[in-house]
Amino acid sequence: MNDFPKDQEFLLPASNVFIALSLLAALLLNWLPWHGILLALHPDFVALVLLYWCTHKPYRVGIGMAWMIGIFADVADASLFGQHALAYTVLAFGGVVLNRRMQMFDLRQQTLQVFPVLLLAYVVYTLIHWQLHGYVAWTYFLGSVTSALLWIPLTLLLQNMRLPRPDPDDL
């Protein structure tokens, strides 16, 4: 983990298919039927994966992409059109702004950087809800904490999947 910024240049370039599949997987994870306390705690996988791509490949996955995915999330969730889209737009902006800074930090420090951005997206979503319905479910914010905690495993996972495969014919 300590020499993580240095071996970044050995990562394979992320293919469009890989990015699309990771986002799709995140959407599917979000759509799992969560219940009860898990519903309050469940991390927003889409936000995390979006943030990963926005910080690592800001010219490939940017604000426009985040907005599109937000629209899909809105339809699937039966929330108002634009509710997720707005939250993810703000999130993607945060990710693009963080892009340079993230490369100087190790994963633990990155988590601290990522948490406020996630929290901001959650606040945006809640603000819209509060504006329309006039009440706030405070347990909802727990999700931003679990999402931030998932940053390290998710980054490791995606980095690992982007590592070049050792060629069996090498030796």
Place this chain on the structure above:
Amino acid sequence: MEETQSFRFFNRGPGPAARLVFFVLLSLLLLFVDARYRYLESVRSAVSIFTYPLQRLVAAPGALWQQADSFFTLQGNLLLDNTRMRQQHTIDAVQLQQLQVLQAENQHLRDLLALQQRTAFPMQPAEIVYVERDIFKRKLFLDKGAQANVQAGQVVMDDIGVVGQVTRVYPWLSEVTLITDKDHSVPVQVLRNGLRTVVFGSGDTGDLALRYIPDSADIQEGDMLVTSGIDGTYPPGLPVAKVGHIERDPAYPFARIQCFPVAGVDRHRQLLILSGLPKLPERPEAVVETGADKPKRGRGRKP
């Protein structure tokens, strides 16, 4: 990002701040249009055609698990169930005979009074595909949509009472707002004395609330609330809730009354969608909206 903007060799389009402003404005516009005018239902159902198979895919493992679970149900359980159901059947059969007599009598009395006939409502079974994924909402998705002639505003119930109301219809799905949703209200009557009122959801699964009931109103713990049929949205006489706890505090003008839904609002997998409600004559235009089932703040349900 500042350096990249000043030293830009390749045109990358507008900067992130400009994009942010653009998409934020776009989202706000969509939010406004959707909340106020609901113009976007067709777009929503078009997008849902893409998301629907994915959602089914995600729900598949759970459904498979349930099927496997029911397949391996112990025979003992089945036997127990069978005896219980047989007993229930005997009791029901006796009650049904009385019901027939009562129906005939009721018909006769209604004929005498020249009241409009209460008809039996056609209903279609539907299965819950997903429950709410949003902690703010009490919603379900059923597997019958516009293809099965479901319409927004229809009532959803289980074998005991009202569960909710269809609020949005997709091609193969329909969205049901449960009676416990914070924004949902049902016009009801107290079965014991016919007191008309409205029961509101509380946002919790097991709770409903009667608001705006004066301290002096004749309402007791254990009273049954049934739909009044006023407003033409709900058919009359369906059980909705039972009064649980009444708090009469003279400091407040209204009593605080907690109710519990009689239907298994958060329990079943199969539900019934009622259709073919009696057409009421048009409500005269009123200056002040006082409808019992008034939609709140643009998240209304029925046309």
